[in-house]
Amino acid sequence: MKFGVIVFPGSNCDRDVAYVTRDILQQPTRMVWHQDTDISDLDVIIIPGGFSYGDYLRCGAIAKFSPVMQQVIAHSISGKLVLGICNGFQVLTEAGLLPGALTRNRDLHFICDRVPLKVEKNSLVWTQQYSKGEIITLPIAHGEGRFYASEDTLKAIEDNDQVVFRYENDNPNGSLNNIAGICNSTGNVVGMMPHPERASDTMLGNTDGLKMFAGLLEKVAAMV
Template identity: 70%
Template sequence: MKFGVVVFPGSNCDRDVVTVTSGLLHCPTRRVWHQETDIHDLDVIVIPGGFSYGDYLRCGAIARFSPIMKSVIEHAKLGKYVLGICNGFQILTEVGLLPGALTRNENLHFICDQIPLRVEHTNSPWTQNYTCEQIITIPIAHGEGRYYADAETLQTLEDNGQVLFRYCSPTGDITPASNPNGSLNNIAGIVNHQGNVLGMMPHPERASDPLIKATDGLKLFEGILTGNPLLSLV
């Protein structure tokens, strides 16, 4: 499994991802500059967090026009894996690979914290190494992480089992108090209908190293290394 980590002007989490995929999992990994277009040799594309193009206009609005994104869209259409983390999630909604949008946090403040998440489904390559309703702790760091979609889109996501992660309490309760940014349905991460494209606001790469005694995010990366084909969504 070969990883590619896209780098835009303003990306700041690309090296964190490379540390996980190359340094911890020993997978071939290359950083892909946003002006590149040839990614045919890569199996997994990661669009990392950061502030692509300084978040001018709105998060991800300029990055969507980078040459690399056409190739990422084709990569996804071929059934290959795409992971968007934080700013990467925002970019994936901007280019239409994932539904909905990420808007300003409900309290209008930037939030940086360690947050409990509940794993909603394990019938996905991304979550197959977790257990259903497992509570994991993953860092967040964003100012525009409130997931929004219209009622019909939300219902489709729920009916198809496309919500993989929700913000929750330490005991797994899904409540307004456990929602750090006001995301509808406490949504923290979703996949497309095919299941190969995942977008999530929390940073699994920041919870993947035993040296910092935080490894809840590592299983997400390990899940797509098993060689299993895409599993059917509910």
């Protein structure tokens, strides 16, 4: 399985993701510059955290117009896998690949912390190694992580079982319905504010995030 990690001007978690896929999991990984227009060789696209294009205008608002995002959209439409982490989640909502929007945190402060999450959906290739209802701990680092959607859109997300993770106990940013991560209706596109790549190495004292990537590889291996 070959991973592609999108690199925008301002991305700062791209190498963290690549370290997990390439060095820990030993999978071919290509860093994809935002101006690239050919990602046909890639199986999985990951849009990492950071501040794409300096987060001018709105987080992810400029990134959605980059040449590579047209290819990511086509990649997702074909049924291939896409994961957006933090700023990547913001980019996916701006590009229309996921519903809703990410807005300023409730208290208007940047938050850097570790938070407990409840796994709401473990039927995805990304989450199959978790148990439904399992509580895991992942880092967050964002100023615009409050998930927002209209009443109708929020109801559709809930009714269609598109919530992947919720903040447990304490909602750090005011996200509606405690939503920390969602997927599209077909489940091949996932966006989340917490950082699984920052909880995937034993040296960091937490490997709760590694199951996301390992679960994907397990699923692929079972299909071979």
